[in-house]
Amino acid sequence: MRLQDFIQHHRRLFVLTGAGCSTESGIPDYRDADGSWKRAQPVMFKAFMTETQTRQRYWARSLIGWRHFGHARPNATHHALARLEKHGQIERLVTQNVDRLHQAAGSTDVIDLHGRLDIVLCMTCDARITREDLQKELLRLNPEWEQFDAHSAPDGDADLGIRDFSTFEVPPCERCGGILKPDVVFFGESVPRDRVDTAMLHVGQADAMLVVGSSLMVYSGYRFVEAAARHGKPIAAVNLGRTRADELLTLKVEQSCAAALEFIWRAGLPR
Numbered sequence: 001m002r003l004q005d006f007i008q009h010h011r012r013l014f015v016l017t018g019a020g021c022s023t024e025s026g027i028p029d030y031r032d033a034d035g036s037w038k039r040a041q042p043v044m045f046k047a048f049m050t051e052t053q054t055r056q057r058y059w060a061r062s063l064i065g066w067r068h069f070g071h072a073r074p075n076a077t078h079h080a081l082a083r084l085e086k087h088g089q090i091e092r093l094v095t096q097n098v099d100r101l102h103q104a105a106g107s108t109d110v111i112d113l114h115g116r117l118d119i120v121l122c123m124t125c126d127a128r129i130t131r132e133d134l135q136k137e138l139l140r141l142n143p144e145w146e147q148f149d150a151h152s153a154p155d156g157d158a159d160l161g162i163r164d165f166s167t168f169e170v171p172p173c174e175r176c177g178g179i180l181k182p183d184v185v186f187f188g189e190s191v192p193r194d195r196v197d198t199a200m201l202h203v204g205q206a207d208a209m210l211v212v213g214s215s216l217m218v219y220s221g222y223r224f225v226e227a228a229a230r231h232g233k234p235i236a237a238v239n240l241g242r243t244r245a246d247e248l249l250t251l252k253v254e255q256s257c258a259a260a261l262e263f264i265w266r267a268g269l270p271r
């Protein structure tokens, strides 16, 4: 079976997307084709909340990474999925990405499973500011960091290598002095329950599931494949390399996301 036939036969898709969707927008993937870590593991939630030096390191690297990450544009994969939504074929799109590129491409029914990197929130009083505003504050407090450059990692952090972060000034919440954290689910942190419940509801309502660009190694995404399988829904996945759910798949397409979805432009969609 081809992916085109799968999409034609199953008119309401529950779509789960991962890092593979955004690599062609210049946002690197966490994992290689075997599903193992490509680089140092990202910041853990507990370390971020309890260690000043972890927050210094995170925000120093983020200051540099954001210049790149904040300007990433949607690619052909995001546009193809937005087109599927306009044709009424998407029950709900759930993304593990925090880059908001599906929304930038025009998708409206998106659940940001792991949150969004363009918003920063106070862990004490829940005040929210834009990442762009925080960037100005980070640069105002740490002007000497403007000169550094680096390749950015998937969470907008930057791959700086080892450096002394102890002089980096991390701004507290303006309102209450609390700890500011990007509005993303860190490793070691749970996805909010209502977000999972809403997504699960849509798994039940969909005809089939389509995974795009995820190895499903993180349980927060894998659980939706488990649920779809439990409901007897056919599951297709587009991913370069192995996924954790390979034995549950009806169809596996080992291509780049953009190449696999290209037929949406070439052949158009039914009706």
Ligand SMILES: [Zn+2]
Binding pocket: 122, 123, 124, 125, 126, 127, 173, 174, 175, 176, 177, 178
């Ligand atoms: Zn606060």
